[in-house]
Amino acid sequence: MAMTVGDLAKLTGLTVRTLHYYDEIGLCSPSQRTEAGYRLYAEDDVVRLQHVLVLRELGMGLDEIGRALAGDIDRDELIRRHRAALIEKRERLDRMLAALDHYERGDAPMDFRTMFDGFDPAEHEAEAKARWGTTDAYKESARRTKQYGPPEWDAIKREAAAIGEQLAALMRAGVPAADPRAAAVIAEHRAHITRWFYPCTVEIQRGLGEMYVADARFTANIDKTAPGLALYWRDAIRASADQT
């Protein structure tokens, strides 16, 4: 005895629309139709649908379910793959929950606005990459900084400020930008970025230097430490890069 689509919907708790859709995509189709076109599901069809529902309940996509029922894929392999997918989803959720905790506490490693206040290397690097290369560095930087808390950010800012102060001192003392003492600080700058954000090549740093003087935002920000520092910083980077 066959069932109509409405009967089957009631039996399974699905909607008629869902059964239509499963018929349409060939996932579970009725064996027969009346002359009027009514779908008639036989017992085998119902059994198949039950299998579909079991796998759907496991979170599998319909396409995957179709392949599984067609025997296109080894059962163990199916389970292994699917478990891996579910575990990854759960890890993603765990990361979101962890990030939410950080956000709630105002730690805001995710709050990039703090990175726009003051001298923030992540911003400068990112824009340098936007201009001169791919976004790999930015992604690497984002990947790392995601896990930084206030201690790390404090350390980053202190180091960056110290680099700025060193250069400012050299500049005030009249040390030429091409001097080895300036070059040493520039190397320190490069190492600082490499340690906290991503591997900083001489070329990338050169781009940063150009940006410090080309962009009024950065110039103004850097020159808060000492007037003219942005220019001196750029020249020191240039000199250092040219000797490499």
Added chain:
Amino acid sequence: MAMTVGDLAKLTGLTVRTLHYYDEIGLCSPSQRTEAGYRLYAEDDVVRLQHVLVLRELGMGLDEIGRALAGDIDRDELIRRHRAALIEKRERLDRMLAALDHYERGDAPMDFRTMFDGFDPAEHEAEAKARWGTTDAYKESARRTKQYGPPEWDAIKREAAAIGEQLAALMRAGVPAADPRAAAVIAEHRAHITRWFYPCTVEIQRGLGEMYVADARFTANIDKTAPGLALYWRDAIRASADQT
């Protein structure tokens, strides 16, 4: 200094399409356009986008993010709600993983096919409900049986078989279907369903009885125990229901 959509895409790792979309839905739009129509993002726009990305990374939907940034919702409330949503998602995933483990071991509480072999009450009830009432019982039944393992299923099948044997014995002994001894077994049948699946009313049981004789599949299956048992079972149910 303003940025074009391509610059911003590189800076953030997003696609131009995504930025178009965010502009379209008003989530993050450029402050200006060139005469040619090019989007120009100012610093404030970039800051806003960074905030969008932070919240998106937490798994929030774009609509929700828009409302959050508009200050439409209290920050603590936002966090509380979102945490609850993430926790629920994780619990769902945990349930899927647990179900997958069951599936892998072949316990198959999810594999309803086993319920179609032999005399399976869940099938009969479900179809009874499909014909005479809502699917509440089916859902209740599914909810309970989801947690049954082989011990429970063995017990269910043994009990069901015993009920069938008792009725068969009465039938063979020539006991009328309306006899109190038959009624006692019918009550036992009702209790069995109630205990393992869902509250079985007299009315629902009446429907089951009708189905046993109306559907050749069930008749054939029940009559494996004893020829004519399906009819006797239905009559006993009728008699019992009429006296209630």
Added chain:
DNA sequence: CCTCCAGCCTCACGCCACGTGAGGGTCAAG
């Protein structure tokens, strides 16, 4: 000036798994 190329614009359809109607035919009971 013209060409070329990278970048920009809008439009539009697709994905996944259905939800929701519209418009109209079918079936069984009264």
Added chain:
DNA sequence: CTTGACCCTCACGTGGCGTGAGGCTGGAGG
């Protein structure tokens, strides 16, 4: 015959983009 529940197909929508198509813009170089 009427009525009401059920059936059919068609089609657009959802969220967050991916992917092209077709065409305009701007700057560098010849």
